[in-house]
Amino acid sequence: MAQGNGYSYTHTIDGQSEASERGFGVINPATAEVFAQCPDASREQLDRAVAAARRAFPSWAAKSFAERREAIAAFAHGLAKRIDEIGPVLTREQGKPVGQAKWEIGGAVHELEAMCTEELTSELVRNDGKHRVELVYHPIGVVGAIAPWNFPIILAAHKIAHGLYAGNTMVLKPSPYTPLATLLMGEVARDTLPRGVLNVLAGGNDLGQWMTEHPGIDRISFTGSVPTGKKVMASSSGTLKRVTLELGGNDPAVILEDADIAAITPNIFRGAFLNAGQICMAVKRVYAPEKLYEPLVEGLTKLALSHRVGDGFEDNVEMGPLQNKMQFDKVNGILEDTKRHKGARITAGGHTLNRPGYFIAPTIVADANDEMRLVREEQFGPVLPVLKYKDVEDAIRRANDTRFGLCASVWTSDFERGAEVAKRIEAGTVWVNHHVGSEADMPFGGFKESGVGRELGHMGLVSYMEVQAIKVPVA
Ligand code: NAD
Numbered sequence: 001m002a003q004g005n006g007y008s009y010t011h012t013i014d015g016q017s018e019a020s021e022r023g024f025g026v027i028n029p030a031t032a033e034v035f036a037q038c039p040d041a042s043r044e045q046l047d048r049a050v051a052a053a054r055r056a057f058p059s060w061a062a063k064s065f066a067e068r069r070e071a072i073a074a075f076a077h078g079l080a081k082r083i084d085e086i087g088p089v090l091t092r093e094q095g096k097p098v099g100q101a102k103w104e105i106g107g108a109v110h111e112l113e114a115m116c117t118e119e120l121t122s123e124l125v126r127n128d129g130k131h132r133v134e135l136v137y138h139p140i141g142v143v144g145a146i147a148p149w150n151f152p153i154i155l156a157a158h159k160i161a162h163g164l165y166a167g168n169t170m171v172l173k174p175s176p177y178t179p180l181a182t183l184l185m186g187e188v189a190r191d192t193l194p195r196g197v198l199n200v201l202a203g204g205n206d207l208g209q210w211m212t213e214h215p216g217i218d219r220i221s222f223t224g225s226v227p228t229g230k231k232v233m234a235s236s237s238g239t240l241k242r243v244t245l246e247l248g249g250n251d252p253a254v255i256l257e258d259a260d261i262a263a264i265t266p267n268i269f270r271g272a273f274l275n276a277g278q279i280c281m282a283v284k285r286v287y288a289p290e291k292l293y294e295p296l297v298e299g300l301t302k303l304a305l306s307h308r309v310g311d312g313f314e315d316n317v318e319m320g321p322l323q324n325k326m327q328f329d330k331v332n333g334i335l336e337d338t339k340r341h342k343g344a345r346i347t348a349g350g351h352t353l354n355r356p357g358y359f360i361a362p363t364i365v366a367d368a369n370d371e372m373r374l375v376r377e378e379q380f381g382p383v384l385p386v387l388k389y390k391d392v393e394d395a396i397r398r399a400n401d402t403r404f405g406l407c408a409s410v411w412t413s414d415f416e417r418g419a420e421v422a423k424r425i426e427a428g429t430v431w432v433n434h435h436v437g438s439e440a441d442m443p444f445g446g447f448k449e450s451g452v453g454r455e456l457g458h459m460g461l462v463s464y465m466e467v468q469a470i471k472v473p474v475a
Contacts, residue, residue: 244451
């Protein structure tokens with residue numbers, strides 16, 4: 001039995017709790033020690049979870065949107081009741097401060113309800129007196145949902161909300177780095193949803209691959225890194241699954257000359273350092289004009305030096321550790337590369353913390369250049385480069401000089417000018433005077449290698465359905 005932290009964690013297959021013969025340790029990134037054991041699903045368990053989802057599909061798909069909305073609301077309420085219990089588990093496995101962990105679960109509860117409003121049944125395209133053409137929307141079947149380790153609960157909730165609301169059933173797999181809170185979410189599903197509608201299985205990367213190959217799964221909703229996204233797309237092609245890929249980003253924040261630096265600096269800082277910078281849509285590069293450059297660097301440096309870093313259970317902690325050793329090593333490698341570039345100034349941080357766990361001090365790198373790894377790659381950590389630009393054309397060109405295209409922001413006192421600059425940035429979401437956040441009615445996804453397809457909004461719901469065109473003679 002997989003145990004630890006006062007809980008025994010089990011998969012949810014066909015509405016039932018199940019252990020596995022094998023298990024793996026889950027590490028607390030604030031101590032670098034294993035604190036719990038997680039069951040490791042076998043291929044046979046995946047087969048049974050898929051079979052359960054297929055059995056549950058016809059009756060779930062036959063329900064009305066209102067009926068499914070009610071069932072999903074019951075699931076959301078069940079999750080809300082357990083926030084105080086699941087939040088600390090999320091902190092222990094993910095590292096984020098416990099207040100932020102509870103906020104994430106609260107956000108998931110909100111999204112589960114806010115995303116289930118539109119009823120998409122049919123749509124009249126044309127009635128010209130001779131023919132009526134209409135579109136009819138059908139659920140697809142069984143969805144395989146694969147989640148990463150930075151926001152395990154809210155990213156799973158996005159998939160669950162539209163996946164189930166559209167009439168599909170699901171097998172959900174969390175990251176092996178952060179499986180436990182999601183397994184507890186599976187317990188909530190056992191109590192609130194019909195059997196087999198939402199199955200939750202923990203396992204390694206191989207479980208993810210088996211899902212993408214599985215003939216009983218019709219659609220994959222994947223959130224994770226670009227390299228894994230490419231593997232998922234290749235391996236899903238064997239059965240021509242419908243696929244959405246929500247991948248990494250290297251988001252630029254472009255500051256225009258008329259921006260109110262004192263007012264915006266805390267927002268840019270928050271957009272870069274929330275969740276220790278481990279957010280797909282975090283600010284990952286800042287472009288500032290000459291005249292605002294030093295005040296901005298000074299403001300960011302001050303905030304970085306006073307940011308409270310520690311174990312997510314310590315009082316008043318604002319930022320936890322990196323989530324895992326691999327990411328900690330990657331960000332340290334990027335820091336080493338940064339230090340080799342002549343001229344780059346580390347004005348805050350630039351080092352690990354002298355304690356166990358995967359802690360890196362909030363770091364500001366001034367006079368960063370376009371060639372350093374910190375600017376070219378997705379750092380996914382608490383290290384922010386600040387770059388100087390000549391004019392807006394230069395800033396836009398450099399903002400777009402990347403294979404990523406997830407999100408971006410433009411900061412200005414002239415909102416409409418900001419919107420014009422925003423339209424020229426190659427990214428799926430561009431905010432004016434804001435960065436980071438998802439909203440139920442805003443489609444979210446990437447340009448270029450940041451993804452394929454959209455989640456959330458009308459487009460997100462459509463992506464979980466097959467569209468059928470029907471042409472009928474009008475009598
Ligand atoms: P990852 O790609 O390593 O893993 C994501 C998930 O894929 C995990 O559950 C993992 O077990 C599974 N997996 C690994 N190999 C697989 C394979 N061959 N087939 C199928 N599944 C496989 O990503 P990560 O390191 O967990 O997450 C960080 C990355 O996710 C960052 O790049 C970040 O930007 C991105 N991300 C994107 C979004 C978005 O919405 N665009 C949101 C959050 C994170």
